[in-house]
Amino acid sequence: MFMTEWTIGTGAGFAPVRALREMVRVQEQGVLSEAEFDALDAVAAHLFVRTDAGAPIAVGRMYPCPECDAVRMDRFIVAPAFRGKLYDDLLLRVMLYKAQQMPFATIEAVAQTTELPLFARFGFHDVKEAHAHGGVLLAVPRNGVIWESACKHEGNRSTAQE
Numbered sequence: 001m002f003m004t005e006w007t008i009g010t011g012a013g014f015a016p017v018r019a020l021r022e023m024v025r026v027q028e029q030g031v032l033s034e035a036e037f038d039a040l041d042a043v044a045a046h047l048f049v050r051t052d053a054g055a056p057i058a059v060g061r062m063y064p065c066p067e068c069d070a071v072r073m074d075r076f077i078v079a080p081a082f083r084g085k086l087y088d089d090l091l092l093r094v095m096l097y098k099a100q101q102m103p104f105a106t107i108e109a110v111a112q113t114t115e116l117p118l119f120a121r122f123g124f125h126d127v128k129e130a131h132a133h134g135g136v137l138l139a140v141p142r143n144g145v146i147w148e149s150a151c152k153h154e155g156n157r158s159t160a161q162e
Helices: 012-028 087-100 113-121 150-161
Strands: 002-008 045-051 056-065 070-078 106-111 125-128 136-141
Touching (some): 002 012, 002 087, 070 087, 087 106, 087 113, 106 113, 113 136
Antiparallel strands (some): 056 070, 106 136, 125 136
């Protein structure tokens, strides 16, 4: 079982978000701490997915970009023990649902190249090749999100492999 929790800024609820980002991005992937944690953390909404026992599963960050009439999502991270189990899909779905409720025309995402197929399934397309923090800037119109089932794709993959 899993739970999702939203927190705003870097108050008390940010501690588990920071811990997972520190473990994966800084320790595992070698990103400098100064690059991973920035001023946007203080104003962003952070989604934290955990087991019902409290073990961290995934995190993501979302913040408004009013200068381009968009809400932007980034810092998508899934804990090593939960990779390949569709938690990246869950994280993106919950964040997209919230983003569609915001008054912006566009939903943007900064994704790593390995995440591009996931985002493409939801209707995202490339805006820029590289982003300041690495990755690709993607966008989809707020009303252009494609709500397909990842389970459907997993079922097709299992059948094809048999």
